[in-house]
Every structure is written in C-alpha cells, then in structure tokens.
Amino acid sequence: MRFVDEAVITVEAGDGGNGVASFRREKFVPFGGPDGGDGGRGGSVYIQADDDTSTLVDYRYTRKFRAERGKNGAGANCAGRGGESVILKVPVGTTIVDTESGDIIGDLVEDGQKVLVAHGGDGGLGNTHFKSSTNRSPRKCTHGIKGEYREIRLELKVLADVGLLGMPNAGKSTFIRAVSAAKPKVADYPFTTMVPNLGVVDADRHRSFVMADIPGLIEGAAEGAGLGIRFLKHLARTRILLHIVDVQPIDGSDPAYNAKAIVEELKKFSPTLAQLPIVLVLNKLDQLTDDTQEEWCNHILEELQWDGPVFKTSGLLEEGTKPVVYYLMDQIEQQRELEDEDPEYAAKMKAFRDQLEAETRAQTIAAKEAYREMRRQQRLAGILAEEEDDEDDDGEDDGEMEVYYVR
Secondary structure: OOOEEEEEEEEEEOOOOOOOOEEOOOEEEOOOOOOOHHHHHOOOEEEEEEOOOOOOOOHHHOOOEEEOOOOOOOOOOOOOOOOOOOOEOOOOOOEEEEEEOOOOEEOOOOHHHHHHHEEEEEEOOOOOOOOOOOOOOOOOOOOOOOOOOEEEEEEOOOOOOOEEEOOOOOOOOHHHHHEEOOOOOOOOOOOOOOOOEEEEEEEEEEEEEEEOOOOOOOHHHOOOOOOOOOOHHHHHHOOOOEEEOOOOOOOOOOHHHHHHHHHHHHHOOOOOOHHEEEEEEEEHHHHHHHHHHHHHHHHHHHOOOOOOOOOOOOOOOOOOHHHHHHHHHHHHHHHHHHHHOOHHHHHHHHHHHHHHHHHHHHHHHHHHHHHHHHHHHHHHHHHHHHHHHHHHHHHOOOOOOOOOOOO
C-alpha cells in the first residue's frame, strides 16, 4: 500500500432538524394546544486512531466527509431522529490541524483515542416551547442550527523511540534488519528506502523499544535535493538519533565530510531537532581490513571532533549491534524514569517536544510552499520558452537551411 503521511480534508457536521408548529386535533378536545416536536441533532464528525491503519492514502482520494442531517420534528410532540455521526479512522501518531487558524485540534497517540472535529448542529424547537399564559396557541418554531464546517490537515508522524539518520546507502535499513524483525528493502543503490519503516527492537525479555528508519539525506536536502526534508518530521517524536556513517562509501567520498553534511542539514531543518542526543555508529567495518579499521575510524572521529558515544558495527554481519541496542535501551529507560519521578524534568521535556513539533510543522509547510513555487516558476518558464519558439517560427525566413526530420 502506498505510504501517505499528510492529507487535507474538509469535514462538515450535519445540520440540526427543524422544529415544527403543530396543534393537537382530537375529537372532544376543542383546545388541544400546541404539540410541535423538536428537530433532531445533526451528526458529528470524529477522527479516531486505529492500530490497523498505517497510512493516510484513503484521504488523498476522498477529501470531503459529511455527517447526516437531523430529521425534522413532527406533531404529537414527536422529536426528530438525530443524524448518524461519521468516524474517520487514521493511524496512531496522527496530528489534526485546523488549516485556517493553524491550531492543533488533537494529537492521537493511543489506539482508540477519538477527537471531535466538527460538532453537529442542534435541532430547532417546536412550538410547544413557546406556549405561555398569554399565548396559548403559538405558531412560532425555530430552524435547526447549521453543522460545523472545517478544513483540516492530517499529519502522520511515526511513533518511535530511536530514529536512524544518515546518507543514502549508509546501511540504515541493514542495521534495522539486524536488530529487529523489520524487513525493509535492501539494495546496493542510493534511496532504496522510500518510506519510513518501523521495527521493534528487543534488548531483553520485557525490554524493548521502537526504531524508525527513514530515507537517507544528502547535502542540500534542506533546499530540496534528493528526497529533501520530507521525512525528517518523522524524527520529531524520537528520544535519540542514531547517526549511521558508512566508513567506506561506495562513491569514494569522505565519510567525515558526509557526516558533517548530515548534521548541518539537520540544523537547517530544525535547530531543536539537532539538540536531541545523537549516537554515532561507524558502520560497514567489514569493508575494511583488520589492520586499517582502527586507524580509519580514529581519522573519522578526529575530523568530526566527536566526543559523544560511538559504536563500531557491521550491519551485514550483525557484528557490534548488541552493544548499541543495550546502550539505547538503558538511555531510553533512564529518560522514562526521570519523567516519571521528576515533574520538573517531565514539564521541561514536554515543552521541548511541543517546540520541536511546532518547528518541524512550520518548516515542513514552508518547504512544501517553496517547492510548489519552484514548480510553478518552472512551468511558467516552460510556457514562455514555448511562446518564444512560436514567435521565432512565425518570423521570416532568414536564409537558414530548411531541415526535414524523418522518422
């Protein structure tokens, strides 16, 4: 199934049914009085998180959703039936944003969590409500209230504890295959991974975390090179970034330069995201001989001036991956314990994540607008070029040789 992580839809709740003006007409009851019923309430629109849904692809093709209108009231004090509500299923990790105001309507992080996005209109009142001591036969009734209408944007971010970061073909997918049951596509060419992949990593019994593999970044990604920064937003909910560095790139480039380029692209996209803890993994050591491994790895670390945690692995041979898993598991558990025991730290982390969410959302929207503008300019340039060619064709013959193309 095609992976879609963003969609814009319109939702409209049902209008309330109208109240009616009716009077009791019965034999031997000359003054029956008003008996008009109320209109039914319009149906509402809800969005619910569902573990069985993994993409927003359905909302790319069906963009308008409307709940049922409430039924009108009737005589004999009969109220109208309420309209059926609509429940839209989305993947866990979906954020709902009002496109007009930019406000976050809801953030669905648990299976079954439900958010009301469009409230159904109340039903109108029948003339029974307007009876008084001075007006025994009111002919007044009210119409139902119009249902709420909204245009909303659905944004899916995968829920993971650890995010993999690195150049294309650095071995990220091979690494996640080595430490989890996930089986993303692996090949010897760049951009093999086109969509995010999730894997559950088991450190020990009852100790596990979720790892996310996203498509690789290249230099200039913030300006739209490669797959651009489209999938970087999926790292916004992670706790730790695992930077995979290919020690022997297939194109012969400098691994230290590549690693620096990735960090710079991360900072350009979101300075807050760049503040997450980063663990460096020097991967594909099987590409080096035993006597050059230590020297080459030290050279990379010196060029990077790296003083953080570093591991040396071979994802293909599954060598050195276990220490990485245990280290990540310990760090994640420490963060969770701190958040549970220290309310001040928990509040600080919540503020940090809120800022990160807002920053990545704004950057993603800005990047999309810039891309659309670039495409528009390209189309305009193409149209202008065609018009200039037509003008040249309409001009007089300037003595050049006439050429006939035969197929």
